[in-house]
Amino acid sequence: MSGYLIRRLVTMPFLILGIITITFFLSRVTKGDPLTAIISEQQMSNPEVVAAAKQRWGLDLSLPEQYLVYTGKLLTGDLGTSFTTKRPVLQDLLERLPATLELVIAAMIIGTVLGIALGVLAAYYRNGWLDHGSRLFALVGSSLPVFWSGLGLLFIFSVQLGWLPGPGRLDARLQPPPMITGMITLDTLLAGDLAAFVDALHHLILPAFVLGWTVTGTISRLVRANMLEVLNQEYVLTARAKGAGELRVLLHHALRNTLVPTLTVIGHSFAYLITGAVLTETIFAWPGMGSYAVEAARALDYPAIIGVTVVGGVTFLVTNLLTDIAYMLANPRIRLS
Amino acid sequence: MASSASVPRRKAPEWLTIPLLVGALVILFWIVVAATIDFWAPYDPLALVGRRLQPPSMAHLLGTDALGRDVLTRTLYGVQYSLPVALGVVVAAVAIGSLLGGIAGFFGGLIGAAIMRLVDITLSFPPVLLAMAVAASLGPGLTNAAIAMVLVWWPVYARLMRGQVLEIREREHVEAAVAGGAGRTRLLFTHILSLCWTPVLINATMDFGQVVLLAASLSFIGLGATPPTPEWGSMVSDGAIHFYQWWIAFGPGFAILTVVLGFNFLGDGLRDMLDPRTH
16 A cells, blocks of 8 residues: 555656646646737737847747746745736735635535435435436536526526625625635634624535536435445444334435545546536636636636646545555555555 | 246337437437428527517517527527537547547557556546647637537547456457467457447447537637537527526526436436446
8 A cells, every 4th residue: 555655756856847747748738828818919010029028038948948938936835926927926826726726625515415416325225216306316416517507507597696796705885804815704703793604605505506516416326326235234224123214214324324425526627526516606707727828728828827737636636545545544444556 | 038927919129128229219309300400490590580489489489689680590599509518529439439449448558558648648637627628729600619528528539448348358259260370369359359339338328418518618608619600508598698688598408417317317328228337
């Protein structure tokens, strides 16, 4: 086990370097001229302005030189400066990270609770309408374009029914809490502002549900399969024979023994959700890393695109590694090779 | 297997499940639409045929968009972009991935290692983000979006194929073929690759849906199809601008859902049919 871990940890920097290399060359082998994102069209005809801009943004160097400069800067945590916001990309991203984390964590909670509940019910009522219904719900969830379901649910619950607020994180009439964690639900709680907390929670429900629904299926299918296996085992029969109620058998005896494999799929779902958030954030005007990535891609803002891709790739890698480690710790029988 | 006591009527074969049937019907419907829409389309998908932003009516079943084009017609025409793009991406990804994965699994060595490291790196990106980055650097357009998706997708098949080849090359029939004097090429194509297709086929069917979804997402962001192409993702994007005219986004979004769901059902059914372990 430790051998496997060491190998994973040793290859990690190389994978990250690979990520950086690929994104860098991708963003430079391009048809669009990055200069158009920096200076206006009128200034493009002025050679002095163009030369100055090229020098300022390091575009006058050759490609390999740019690569070395970029990688060197990355090692010191410098992701470059965004063409559009004219601020360090790292600063932009760190500012937007808490919003994404808040959304993803909320989505993960919704997806996991729904997924486990549906999985347990589907296994218990195997081949009944609940089983088929949960399968359909799960499949629809993984087939829905979030940029469409988000719009539709916003229209129904916000415009038609008026139950939930529109896009954004907090009602414009409310005073935003002082920034401590950057997660608005936590910050409002820390500030003791209950009204703002409730409002922030209302804003969070819909995007979190839209996003969480996409992973419900994977989780519920796995829980169902594991539950079916466990429910057939003798200790479950023993528990029933000793007079344990159905609920106790399901939750205490059976579900507990399916949690370890579920843990893995939850971890991998988390990594998946971080990028699934891209489109959800765009629809719900959620000021996170996802909407930043979309804005950057639309504006051909290369430093920002590379930055967000590198950070996304590294996050993805680390989350998956942590998941595997947690899995091994939780299940000593596993010998990954 | 023991047969049940009485079988009153001939049962449908076990693999013919409802999901498989529904999935196949939905996909068949869209293929027929794609092939024949030119002959029976109610309107021209690019023509301005009515007042702007009309809600659904008998003349325009799904209303009209911001320019006065018929939404239903444009939705039906959208399949002429989605299905070919998905087909191209999946076929290219399967071909490239299987070839490289097969080489890595069969020959191994330095080339194999190099291929698999490239696979590792590509798979360590979040797919949506990588596709976005590639599509953004290639510039907008459906072809560029398709290239971006192939680059994101081939490693999945390389890894799958390599695993299959590694497993199958240890089997006895391969050993027998070697003893019988089969050459390496013959060994690879006749005795190994021909047995690898089941998981590839199942995966490819499910990926069809995912590719349709990703292509629409890229277009929604503005990195795929360009106006006035009646592509589903960019139509939903129009609908997002005219948020209160819900009908503009409804048709194309629902079309995406049915196609993706159809392929998921089909893939699920195929797995039950082809993979004996799930029985």
